[in-house]
Amino acid sequence: MAKSLPNGREKFNYSNGPGRQSYTARGFDIDNLMYDGIPSGYKGASVGAQPNLAMFDRVEVVRGATGLVTGAGNPSAAINLIRKRPLDEQKVTLTGAAGSWDDYRGELDASSPLNDSGTWRGRVVTSYRDANSFIDHAEEYHGLFYAVTEADLSEDTTLTLGYSNQKDKTNYFWGASMIGRDGHHLDLPRAYNPGTDWENKDQEINTVFAELRQQLANDWKLQINANYAEQNALFSGSYQSRWAADKTLARTVYQAAYDENQAGVDAFASGPFQAFGRTHELVVGASRRIYDMTTHDYSPYDSYWPLTAGKPDFLHTTDTREITTQDGFYLTTRLSLADPLKLILGGRLDWYDYDAHGSNASDYKVTRNLTRYAGLIYELDDQHSVYVSYSDIFTPQSAKDTAGTPVKPIVGKNYEVGIKGEYLGGALNASVALFRVDQQNRATKVTVQTCPQTECYEASGEIRSQGIDFELQGALTDNWQVGGGYTYARTHTIKDDANPQKVNQQFDTDTPEHLFKLTTRYNLQGPLEKFRVGGNISWQSRMYNDIALANGSSYRLQQGAYAVTDLMAGYKVNEHVDLQLNANNIFDRRYYSTIANSADYGGDAYGNPRNMMLTAKYTF
Known part of the structure; x- marks a missing residue:
């Protein structure tokens, strides 16, 4: 999915691995995905x-702090995935593909009216992928069935x-390759597989969704979206490790099953209103999200499993259930102060409740958290506009203070100023934005530990x-056609009393x-008009980690800047x-x-x- 995220980056570490990706934007992890506007929690590490x-x-x-639309989360980005809808005309597309490492794919996308008047329409998409990898013995399978129907119950x-x-499904998803005890890259062959022949990740997700759109009087409309997703997953895996005192190479082995349910509903009304002789716009709505996950742990969770030993005899031990409920009410207005000047104001009030059952359970809640948005847009001419905006977002924390109560939520504040341009009759769009994101109230350990629990914290990190x-x-x-982007984002610590x-x-x-991407496609003309050519280049600056070594020193492990061309x-x-x-x-x-961080x-x-x-x- 990373290629669909402009100037986003895919990353993983030992705890999630190459089969469980996470994504970042503006220096922070993306922890929410949206489906047709309904937020859904994304936990790449699990x-x-x-x-x-x-x-x-x-x-x-x-990009930025998107609390007005997502509620709780990180000040990174809101990724909204818009589902395919039925078309007004009949269309069927069959796609087949074959690639390196026995990568085979197929897809059927069929849409058609279902009655003579065209007021009832349907669409079905089914796809599969069966692939090996450049990594020895690594395999993956992906299957999809998707069906959607749409009915015009009336003209409105x-x-x-x-x-x-x-x-x-995949058999390579957790551990990446080791580095040397001295912190250097081992420069192993790219085909090297650090895993075993018994590992597997098996996931299945069933989703149902509904949307009702009602046209009201005076150009107002009402829309209700609902979504329910149920996921069942089983992970059995290992990663190479050196946890023993003598740094002997072994494996950490683990198995867990997950039952995850996510439900969401969002209802809003939007339309114009008149005030002070001008036309303005208003959106008012409410939403509810429920995240319910049960983790079934197995034994052994062993960090010293012999490197050449077979699969452990995993036995089910404990269950942990987590239920997160979030209710919100929001309002946004776009005020026309003058023909070229628009003021956008918004607010969201959230109730957040986290309830855990099982080992080490810890409950916490946030009541009536206010999220704010303000923006000013000035149209310089028919092609250019400048803007300035402020937005924020909150993240509840489980860490407890000296009184034994959860510390206040993290607040991510996004300040932004930019200019947007529209050229060639709207065919080409460009934008430049300067931004600053401050994530405040991060939990840090207090200097003097005098609290009822093991450790106590204060909300002071930034x-x-x-x-x-x-x-x-x-x-x-x-x-x-062209597409490109460049992002510079420096993320650094402003305050950490404990460190x-x-x-x-x-x-x-x-x-x-630094991240840079450029994509282009050109349709040839004349006798070669049936041909098209294109390319893509992605470049990023260096990244590094300071590796702590057993002798007390450290080594800076890095990957230098590089570019990849397609x-x-x-x-x-x-x-x-x-x-x-x-x-x-x-x-x-x-x-x-x-790269490794240890x-x-x-x-x-x-x-x-x-x-x-x-x-x-x-296509036919």
Whole structure:
């Protein structure tokens, strides 16, 4: 999914691994995904399943503190996945692909009216992928069934109902490669697999959703969205480790099963209103989210399992259930102060409750948390506008203070100023933004530990991310499309009373400060008009970790700046058949996509070597 996130970055570490990705934006982890506007928690380190993009029409991204739309979360970005909807006309697309390392894919996308008047429509998408990897013995399978129907109940009312089933399996998902005891990269072959032949990750997600759109009088509308997802997952895995005092290489082995249920509903009304002789806009709504996950732990969870030993005889031991409920009410208004000047104000009131049952259970809640948004837009001319905005977001914390009560929530505050341009009749869009994100109230240990629990904290830590975003997207001509972006984000510690040496130091050193992406596609003309060519280049600056060594010293492990280049060529055989060849990492750049942060467990992982994919589409 990372390629769908402009200027976002995919990362993982030993605790989640190459099969359980997490994503970052503006220096912070993305912990929410949205489906048709309904937030859904994303836990890449545990049960986070990457959404199968075959069922989505597009991906919308809003960077920064997005508490007005997501409620609780990190000040990173809101990723909104918009599902495919039935089309007004009949259309069927068959897609088949074959690529490097026995990577085979297939997809069927069929849409049609279901009655003569076209007021009832349906669409079905099904896809599969069966692939090996450049890593020895690594395999993965992905399956999807998606069905959606839409009915115009009247001229003013439309009802949408849908269902999806997603299955994902892999045998390589947890541990990455070790580094040396001295902190250096071992530079193992890219095909090296540090795992075992018994590991597996098996996930299945069933989702039902509904949407009701009602057109009201005076250009007002009412919309209600509902979503329920149920996931069952089983993880059996290991990672190489050196936890023993003599640093003998062994394995940490683990098995767990997860039952995860997420439900969400969002209802809002929107429309214009008149005041002071001008027309303004108003949105008012309410939402409810429930996250319910039960973790079934197994024994042994062993950090000293012999390197060559077989699969442990895992036995079920304990269950832990976590229930998070979040209710919110929100209001947003867009005020027309003058023809070129707009003021946007918004607020959201949230009630957040976390309830845990099982070992080490710890409950906490946040009552009536106010999230704010304010923005001012000034249109310089028909093509350019400048803006300034403030937004915030909150994250509840389980850490307790000296009185034994949870510390107050983390608050992420986003300050932003920028300019946007629209060119060539709206075909080309560009934007530049300067931003600063302050994440305040992070829990830090108090100096004197006099509290009823094991450790006590105070909400005093602060992290700052600041930088610039540049983005260009659209068409230079009818035949030439471009897309590009550059982000500089420096994330550093502003305050940490428990660790004052960290102040002004980079907060997350294995996240690059600079990211650049450029994509282009050109349709040839004349006798070659059936051909198209394109390419993509992604560049990032260095990343590093200071590895603590057994002798008390440290070693700076790093991956230098690197660029990866992809090329594409396509041929439209006729109005029904289209062929495309993609060549990725054409210069076969050898690089680490993520690096270790300790010599005690695996964390080095290579990016994909040069690979190719041939895709054929048939549409009728």
